[in-house]
Amino acid sequence: MKLIPLAAALALAFSGLCAHAQTTARDPQIPTQSPTQPSPTGLSVVRPDFTVTLYGLIDGTLSYVTHANTAGDHLFDWHQAPWFSGSRWGITGRRDLGMGGLNAIFKLESEYLITTGEMDTPNVLFNRDAWLGFQGPEFGKLTFGRQNTLPRDFAQIYGDPYGSASVNYEEGGWTNTNQFKQLIYYAGSVTGTRYDKGVVYKKLFDGGLALGLGYQFGGVAGDFSRGTTKALGLAWNGGNVNIAGIYNNGNRDGYTDKAWSIGGNFTTDIFRINAGYFDYTAEQGARGDRKDKAWTISTKIAPRGKIDYELGYQQIKVENAGVGSSGNVPNPFAGLPGGMGVGTGKKTTIYGSVFYHFNRFVETYLAADYAKFTDTYRASVTHGFSNVTELAVGVRLRF
Numbered sequence: 001m002k003l004i005p006l007a008a009a010l011a012l013a014f015s016g017l018c019a020h021a022q023t024t025a026r027d028p029q030i031p032t033q034s035p036t037q038p039s040p041t042g043l044s045v046v047r048p049d050f051t052v053t054l055y056g057l058i059d060g061t062l063s064y065v066t067h068a069n070t071a072g073d074h075l076f077d078w079h080q081a082p083w084f085s086g087s088r089w090g091i092t093g094r095r096d097l098g099m100g101g102l103n104a105i106f107k108l109e110s111e112y113l114i115t116t117g118e119m120d121t122p123n124v125l126f127n128r129d130a131w132l133g134f135q136g137p138e139f140g141k142l143t144f145g146r147q148n149t150l151p152r153d154f155a156q157i158y159g160d161p162y163g164s165a166s167v168n169y170e171e172g173g174w175t176n177t178n179q180f181k182q183l184i185y186y187a188g189s190v191t192g193t194r195y196d197k198g199v200v201y202k203k204l205f206d207g208g209l210a211l212g213l214g215y216q217f218g219g220v221a222g223d224f225s226r227g228t229t230k231a232l233g234l235a236w237n238g239g240n241v242n243i244a245g246i247y248n249n250g251n252r253d254g255y256t257d258k259a260w261s262i263g264g265n266f267t268t269d270i271f272r273i274n275a276g277y278f279d280y281t282a283e284q285g286a287r288g289d290r291k292d293k294a295w296t297i298s299t300k301i302a303p304r305g306k307i308d309y310e311l312g313y314q315q316i317k318v319e320n321a322g323v324g325s326s327g328n329v330p331n332p333f334a335g336l337p338g339g340m341g342v343g344t345g346k347k348t349t350i351y352g353s354v355f356y357h358f359n360r361f362v363e364t365y366l367a368a369d370y371a372k373f374t375d376t377y378r379a380s381v382t383h384g385f386s387n388v389t390e391l392a393v394g395v396r397l398r399f
Contacts, residue, residue: 054089059084059397060087060115063393064076066389082396089109089112090107091109093106109129129146129171135169141202146197147200149231150231153202154233156172160180160296161310167242188332192333192334195216198215212235228250229333240266255335259278259332263276264276274298275295277293278295290322292318292332310355317345322338328343360398
């Protein structure tokens with residue numbers, strides 16, 4: 001495969017840099033309370049005008065799932081994709097431009113499956129991130145390429161209890177593969193939870209105000225709007241109280257999807273409480289519009305010591321969603337123009353977890369969720385049944 005020589009060339013290039021620059025072990029004080037937002041921790045090449053860091057994270061999950069097939073059988077196995085963070089390795093860096101702290105920046109990040117060693121996305125090396133841009137204290141941050149959607153980075157402060165409490169310049173937030181991840185799709189794009197051919201601008205102002213703009217090019221000749229996604233994010237980082245809101249607009253093969261959301265969190269001593277609301281409308285041609293309303297509340301309890309606890313609840317109400325032959329309701333921004341049937345009903349999910357942190361680089365977890373579907377609302381994970389329970393134990397290591 002052509003990807004193997006490319007990976008080898010990157011490794012050789014990095015080792016060559018190490019031979020000509022001071023190498024340090026980077027320790028950025030990773031917050032153990034943000035398991036889904038790991039920061040680079042690995043090997044860094046540092047010079048006054050140039051820094052490159054090679055880093056990674058491995059997450060493995062052993063899980064028990066009910067209704068794992070159409071016969072209703074249960075499954076006990078290694079989860080193909082981990083619960084909290086996709087295992088990944090990456091390279092990030094910056095080059096000082098000599099313009100008052102303005103830097104040229106880049107990030108290349110690849111996800112893989114530790115169960116098989118395969119790429120998470122077949123034949124795509126940097127499926128998580130592949131972008132370059134500029135960042136400076138006065139300028140803000142402007143990036144071009146494959147990256148998180150702008151709404152995803154803003155709404156993660158209240159979407160679940162695992163991300164950062166405030167909006168910042170880093171990508172992150174939201175868990176990986178489970179029944180309480182679903183609200184992320186309202187903050188997604190027509191290509192999922194990341195932009196292809198995306199442009200994102202973020203600016204953090206004095207006083208706590210944060211502004212974000214996102215745009216995804218459609219690449220359709222003669223129709224500049226088809227396949228695009230446009231987004232706006234506003235937030236206020238107030239320390240103990242943080243509030244954020246998003247507006248998201250996608251053109252899905254000529255049909256418009258719109259979502260807006262508002263929420264925030266409150267932190268005091270060892271407690272953090274998060275709450276948010278999501279509203280979504282999708283055009284579906286002759287079938288009429290699909291309309292979703294969703295809300296969530298969650299908490300994190302982080303006493304002094306090595307253990308923290310998380311608990312959350314969310315409800316998604318779907319009305320008039322076009323479904324295919326499977327009968328499953330598509331994710332937001334990925335719907336069917338007409339569909340063979342209609343999905344209407346509620347999905348209610350309760351979830352919880354316990355983390356034990358050996359140190360800031362290694363941790364284990366126990367996690368569980370239960371999802372209940374009503375009326376004709378179904379998802380592929382239930383195989384036609386109205387509920388699913390997931391239990392998991394896992395370990396995470398950053399390098």
